[in-house]
Amino acid sequence: xxxxxxxxxxxxLAFLTASSFSAVAQDKSIVVASTTSTQDSGLFDxxxxxxxxxxxxxxxxxAQGTGQALDTARRGDADVVFVHAKAQxxxxxxxxxxxxxxxxxYNDFVLIGPKSDPAGIKGTKDITAAFAAVLAKQAPxxxxxxxxxxxxxxxxxWKEAGVDIDTAxxxxxRDIGQGMGAALNTAGxxxxxxxxxxxxxxxxKNRGDLEVVVEGDKRLxxxxxxxxxxxxxxxxxxxxxxxxxxxxxxxDEGQKAISEYKIDGQQLFFPNAxxxxx
Numbered sequence: 639x640x641x642x643x644x645x646x647x648x649x650x651l652a653f654l655t656a657s658s659f660s661a662v663a664q665d666k667s668i669v670v671a672s673t674t675s676t677q678d679s680g681l682f683d684x685x686x687x688x689x690x691x692x693x694x695x696x697x698x699x700x701a702q703g704t705g706q707a708l709d710t711a712r713r714g715d716a717d718v719v720f721v722h723a724k725a726q727x728x729x730x731x732x733x734x735x736x737x738x739x740x741x742x743x744y745n746d747f748v749l750i751g752p753k754s755d756p757a758g759i760k761g762t763k764d765i766t767a768a769f770a771a772v773l774a775k776q777a778p779x780x781x782x783x784x785x786x787x788x789x790x791x792x793x794x795x796w797k798e799a800g801v802d803i804d805t806a807x808x809x810x811x812r813d814i815g816q817g818m819g820a821a822l823n824t825a826g827x828x829x830x831x832x833x834x835x836x837x838x839x840x841x842x843k844n845r846g847d848l849e850v851v852v853e854g855d856k857r858l859x860x861x862x863x864x865x866x867x868x869x870x871x872x873x874x875x876x877x878x879x880x881x882x883x884x885x886x887x888x889x890d891e892g893q894k895a896i897s898e899y900k901i902d903g904q905q906l907f908f909p910n911a912x913x914x915x916x
Contacts, residue, residue, distance in 0.1 A: 667696035668879045671708070671716035673787055674817040676862070677701035679837035679906050684899045689886050695879050703786025703817065711735060711865075714872035717880035720887075722835075722862045723787035736865035738915030742887050743896050743907040744861045745836045747791055749852035750822065751777075752829040765855040766799035773801055776810040778830035782821045783813035787860070792833045795857065822848070835860055837906040862907070864888075887911065 676682055677699055686697045700710055704721040708730050711719045719736065721727060730736050749768055751757070757777040759768040772779055782789040796803040803811070814824055818838045825832035826846040834842075839850070864884050869875040886892040893909035900906065 666694050666879060667698060668717040668876050668883060669698045669700060669715065670718045670720055670883065671700045671702060671710040672720040673704050673707060673722050673862075674701045674819070675722070675788070675835045675838045676720060678817070678819050679835075679841045680901070681837065681896070681899055681907060685892075685895055688895050689883065689892075692886065692891075693882055695882060697883065701817075703782065703784040703789065705785030705790070708735075711867045714867070714874060717867055717876045718864060718883055719867065720862065720864045721787060722860055723790045724861055724863060726787075726790065727863050727865065731865065734871060735868055737868050739863050739865045740884060740888050740915050741910055741912040742862045742864050743893075743909045743911070744859060745907050746853070746860050747788065747833055747858040748836050748839055748850045749831060750825060750834050750839060750848050751831040751851040753847045753849055754829065755851060756829075757831065760851040762852055763854050765795055765852055765857055768852045769795055769799040769801065772831055773799075773806055776808070778825075778828045779811050780821050780825040780828065780830045780832040781811065781813045782818065783815045784817065786817070788818060788833060788835055791858075791860070795833070798857065840901045840904055840906055861910075 704723040707721050710716050757771045757775045759771050821832050866880045867875045869877040888911035896909045
């Protein structure tokens with residue numbers, strides 16, 4: 639009787655162990671902390687099913703501003719980060735949280751504003767002059783204020799315009815601490831100006847009286863990069879699966895898929911992958 643009980647116990651343990659291994663083997667999924675623009679633009683809805691069909695890997699996206707996405711990765715709560723603020727990305731690498739950084743694609747920022755254009759800047763190609771005019775007219779302006787890549791770009795542009803926005807901002811400047819979609823909605827409600835990435839703008843439906851007022855300045859260039867979170871710092875990182883996602887993004891196949899994503903015939907992102915990491 640004792641032997642039979644021991645046999646049953648060992649059999650149950652073997653079954654549980656095999657089941658655990660099977661569950662791990664079947665869990666082909668990764669977590670990607672990414673900027674809201676890759677989500678809000680619809681790029682992930684288009685791209686991730688293609689990636690899963692090729693690899694069988696599920697991608698769970700945490701869509702946040704770039705600063706928040708990098709902080710999520712700093713806590714070990716993501717396998718990959720896919721963002722667009724190169725200075726912040728390089729700091730992340732220098733701190734040892736990332737393995738390597740790869741360029742993936744680019745688009746540009748655009749200044750959105752009301753058709754009435756109270757700052758008188760529509761059609762100008764000089765983004766810093768446009769920012770200075772917004773300040774001079776105290777025209778309503780919405781800032782994401784969320785440490786995102788777009789927020790970082792906005793702050794840099796104020797600085798290049800010779801404006802200390804921390805001291806210059808007043809009632810005209812609305813700092814909302816939210817994502818791109820919320821910022822555009824707020825700008826629409828306020829008839830305000832707002833800096834946006836072109837991808838999110840093209841996919842945004844609730845435009846109201848908003849339109850692109852400034853575009854084309856080289857300072858509005860917007861590069862996206864991807865990094866594997868360092869598995870030496872966080873052993874839970876699924877390094878092989880995460881690297882598979884990165885390899886797909888920078889491959890000819892992935893780059894072609896990115897280039898083919900369009901809304902109303904307009905391309906949202908332009909592939910420029912570097913096979914050699916920075």
